[in-house]
Each structure stands twice: as C-alpha cells, then as structure tokens.
Amino acid sequence: MHASPRPAPDFAAVRAEFALPDAFPPAVLAEAARAAADRPGPGPGRRDATDVELVTIDPPGSKDLDQAVGVVRRGSGFRVHYAIADLGAVVRPGGALDAEVRRRGQTIYLPDGSVPLHPPVLSEDAASLLADGPRAAVLWTFDLDDAGEQVAMSVERAVVRSRARLDYAGVQADLAAGRVHPALAALPELGPLRRAHALRRGAIELELPEQEVVPDGSGGWTVRVRRRLDVESWNAEISLLTGMAAARIMLDAGVGLLRTLPAPDPDSLGAFRRAARELGFGWPDDAPVAELLAGLPADTPAALAVRRAATTLLRGAGYRAFDRSAGTQPPADAGHAGVGAPYAHVTAPLRRLADRFATEVCLAVTAGTELPEWLRTALPTVPDAMDESDTLASRVDRACMDRTEAALLSGSVGREFDGVVLRADGDGGEIYVPDPPVLAHCAGALTAGAVVRVRLIAADPETGRIEFAAA
Structure with missing residues (x-):
C-alpha cells in the first residue's frame, strides 16, 4: 500500500x-x-x-x-x-x-x-x-x-x-x-x-x-x-x-x-532584562543589549527564547x-x-x-x-x-x-514532536519545532525556554493554519 x-x-x-x-x-x-x-x-x-x-x-x-x-x-x-x-x-x-x-x-x-x-x-x-x-x-x-x-x-x-x-x-x-x-x-x-x-x-x-x-x-x-x-x-x-x-x-x-x-523604551528593556534573567542569563545592569545577545550560545533552548524575547525591543x-x-x-x-x-x-x-x-x-x-x-x-x-x-x-x-509548513505536517496530525518554547502567555505560546523547522502556536501551560513534548492537532495547507497542544 x-x-x-x-x-x-x-x-x-x-x-x-x-x-x-x-x-x-x-x-x-x-x-x-x-x-x-x-x-x-x-x-x-x-x-x-x-x-x-x-x-x-x-x-x-x-x-x-x-x-x-x-x-x-x-x-x-x-x-x-x-x-x-x-x-x-x-x-x-x-x-x-x-x-x-x-x-x-x-x-x-x-x-x-x-x-x-x-x-x-x-x-x-x-x-x-x-x-x-x-x-x-x-x-x-x-x-x-x-x-x-x-x-x-x-x-x-x-x-x-x-x-x-x-x-x-x-x-x-x-x-x-x-x-x-x-x-x-x-x-x-x-x-x-x-x-x-x-x-x-x-x-x-x-x-x-x-x-x-x-x-x-x-x-x-x-x-x-x-x-x-x-x-x-x-x-x-x-x-x-x-x-x-x-x-x-x-x-x-x-x-x-x-x-x-526607535531605541527600546525603558519598560521594554526592563521586561526583557527580567526575561533574560528568568531564563538563566545573568545580565549586569550597565551591559548593553547588544553585548548580551552577542554572547548567547547559537541555538540552545534558553538562548532561542531570549532571542525571541528580544524581538519586543525592535518595534516601530x-x-x-x-x-x-x-x-x-x-x-x-x-x-x-x-x-x-x-x-x-x-x-x-x-x-x-x-x-x-x-x-x-x-x-x-x-x-x-x-x-x-x-x-x-x-x-x-x-x-x-x-x-x-x-x-x-x-x-x-x-x-x-x-x-509550506502546513503541507509538510499535514500527514502528521496526532503525532508528537519535541519543541522549544520561545514565548509563553496565559494559555499557550509560540514554539519552535526543529524537525521539520516550524514556528507555530501551541496551546497549554508552557514555560519560555523549556523543551516540551507537543502534539500536532491541526495542519491545513489551504489556509496555512498549524496548531499544537502540549502533550
């Protein structure tokens, strides 16, 4: 078959x-x-x-x-x-x-x-x-x-x-x-x-x-x-x-x-500083953002989450x-x-x-x-x-x-994947699945920087909608 x-x-x-x-x-x-x-x-x-x-x-x-x-x-x-x-x-x-x-x-x-x-x-x-x-x-x-x-x-x-x-x-x-x-x-x-x-x-x-x-x-x-x-x-x-x-x-x-x-405003910088520290990256108060980002590892889960958090600094x-x-x-x-x-x-x-x-x-x-x-x-x-x-x-x-991501995943609905939580909010967040490399929303209780097991619950190639849920 x-x-x-x-x-x-x-x-x-x-x-x-x-x-x-x-x-x-x-x-x-x-x-x-x-x-x-x-x-x-x-x-x-x-x-x-x-x-x-x-x-x-x-x-x-x-x-x-x-x-x-x-x-x-x-x-x-x-x-x-x-x-x-x-x-x-x-x-x-x-x-x-x-x-x-x-x-x-x-x-x-x-x-x-x-x-x-x-x-x-x-x-x-x-x-x-x-x-x-x-x-x-x-x-x-x-x-x-x-x-x-x-x-x-x-x-x-x-x-x-x-x-x-x-x-x-x-x-x-x-x-x-x-x-x-x-x-x-x-x-x-x-x-x-x-x-x-x-x-x-x-x-x-x-x-x-x-x-x-x-x-x-x-x-x-x-x-x-x-x-x-x-x-x-x-x-x-x-x-x-x-x-x-x-x-x-x-x-x-x-x-x-x-x-x-625009340069990041103080509130955004403060929130990013807290996020970096919560993810395990010490950041001296007088150190610039550029120095922190340049010193991050290439692609560890926590580093990816810090880089994603830094996107809030580049708006406008x-x-x-x-x-x-x-x-x-x-x-x-x-x-x-x-x-x-x-x-x-x-x-x-x-x-x-x-x-x-x-x-x-x-x-x-x-x-x-x-x-x-x-x-x-x-x-x-x-x-x-x-x-x-x-x-x-x-x-x-x-x-x-x-x-394209949805087409790649369309035959895998119900399957579980490993993902890195890039951003978490009250009822889910954004994850990065390395194989295949996909960025998508995930429902459930998540913690930024964590490696989690997630289940694919939707992948529609016609609309591009992809949805994961914490397994």
Whole structure:
C-alpha cells in the first residue's frame, strides 16, 4: 500500500489572495525597453571606473544584482568600493515606469518566483551589475584606518565592470581553501573589524533561526533553516557602512529619507532584562543589549527564547522623509536600533523603491547642487509607499511559509514532536519545532525556554493554519 502524496503548497493562491500583479502595463514595458537600449557611458558627470576590481556576491541564480564590492588593503588601512545599480539613469521621473514602481514599492519574493519592482529587461539585464561588460553605477568609495574606522568617503556616478558573479557558499569555500578573488582580498580582515564596530555601536541583532522555503528535490517544497555564513555577515557590514554614510550625508544637509527604528523604551528593556534573567542569563545592569545577545550560545533552548524575547525591543520601524527648507525637520530620534546608528536604504534600488530616492539626494548633496524639484516633491510620498509594500511583502512571505509548513505536517496530525518554547502567555505560546523547522502556536501551560513534548492537532495547507497542544 502506497502512502498518499503530500499536498503541495499553493503559491498561486497566495498571489491571488494578495492581488499580486502578474505583468507590467504595455506603456511601462515600452518605456523600460527604451531605457534598456540607452547604456550610459563615461563622460561629464560619470567617471570611468572600469579599472576598479569588483565582484558581485549573491544567492545562486540571482539576476537582479544591486551591488558589486571591492575590498583591498590601502597602506595600513583599507579601501572599499561599493558599486550600486544606477536606477536614476534609467527611470525617468514622471514617466509610466516611475509611476508603476512607486505603486509596487518593492520586489515581492515567493518560492516559485518574484513579482519584480522593475521589468526584467532592466532588473535582470540592463540595470543589473552582471559580469558581462560595463554598467552604469553609483560608486561609493570609502577609506578606513587599520581599525576599520571610516576616514574618508565619496559617492559619484560611474561606469563599472564586475569581474565575476560569485555566490556566498562559493566565496566561503574559497576562503576555507586559502584562496580569494583579488577584489575581496581584504574582506576577511575588514569584515570582523566592522562586526566588532556593530557591537560597540550597540546594534541589536537577534540571529533567530531563519527559515526559508526551498525545492525538496522531488518536485515539491520544503522548509529549511538557513545559517548565515561569515562572508554574508561581512558583506552585510559593507552595505551597513554605506547606509550609515548616506544617512549622515542627508542629516547634515537637512534633507533626505531615513530608515528608522526607535531605541527600546525603558519598560521594554526592563521586561526583557527580567526575561533574560528568568531564563538563566545573568545580565549586569550597565551591559548593553547588544553585548548580551552577542554572547548567547547559537541555538540552545534558553538562548532561542531570549532571542525571541528580544524581538519586543525592535518595534516601530519605518521610513522618515525630511526637508528642512520645506519646514520638515529630521526626526528627533533619527537612529536605527538594529544598526546602532542613523541609517538609510541606498544599496538595493533594483528591489526597493526608497533606495533610488535616497541615492539621488546623496548625489546632489555631495556634488553641491540643488535637489531637482521632482525629487523634493516625491520624497514625502515615499514613506507611505514603502510602509505599504513592507507590510504586503511580510504577509506574502508569511503566507508562503505557513502553507509550506502546513503541507509538510499535514500527514502528521496526532503525532508528537519535541519543541522549544520561545514565548509563553496565559494559555499557550509560540514554539519552535526543529524537525521539520516550524514556528507555530501551541496551546497549554508552557514555560519560555523549556523543551516540551507537543502534539500536532491541526495542519491545513489551504489556509496555512498549524496548531499544537502540549502533550
């Protein structure tokens, strides 16, 4: 007797539920095709930087390549080049393409494909930093001292040429084998220095298990926990360096667009401190949250519960536009608690609307030119567009994950599992089941940080509903 096949998660139903667009309007495609045919070259206002050693590092198969990086030694310090796809060169303000991307806000990713912010002729070809020839870019250049502290910075339009299209696992394997691409020669030295800077800044990094939906090798889908490689963390620090520099430029100029996250309030900090101590982690009163989280074990039950409790400290993220000349002051709390400093999104313009606008502000300010009127007019509208698209992206991601988890578990209703209690309240809480890796609600008397035996009582692939009960 053969077991019945496991139901497949229905991602088409997710697309329909959230009314995700399946195509671009003809006028948008026509404008994108015209923009793709016009490849900017070096000249006035655009430096020829094709001699700079750069590579892209992205997940395998990615075509929407926003960034190309180069990190080398310079004297006793470092020089970092970070080239970002120049969407300002291809999106005409006020055109059909501009209107469409403002409506979309960002690329929405589903396991079986994305709903792109820009037409693929741009996002996966003409505007992407593919390693097949010169490309228009916004080039950030940083000089850092031997401790990894920034001492100089510039940003300009340029033409660059990526030398190779790399992926994280491949670069990590190269490092383990003692070889590294010349463009990344100093990344293994600079990366840990910048990670140490993040800790000193007080950056609150949760490092909870990161679930992702992936093909199961048999035509279906499964969920796995994705472990961040060292090279991913180091590359992320270069992106953060750039975002912090952009925020500083805009704050000093009194005009711009920030990504903000308020510092935790005293009540939240007090509750988190109590939770950490109840879970067995001594925490001196004068020690910052970042220090506690950085010192936690990777994935013990109590540590996972502490990391989950820390999510209450990271609430209220948003985008803030300001223009002092128009009477809108920068936010009083301009920082981002997850970064430990003021921060702006400027490094993913192919996938995120805000980055193009913040980049254009930085280019104008550093060049000493007035912001164009279209940019000043557009800035106040971007936060709402980004907040709406962030909410949509989060809901789509959660719906895909829930349906995949439910499909994996649908044949196991009544079965018992071991789970870690991440959060407990009066009549249940949230648990993490490692195999398969599932986050779900569990009914019953629970204690945060405990390993418990739970019984699966519901798993509906059509709705994504999963329910456990303490066994």
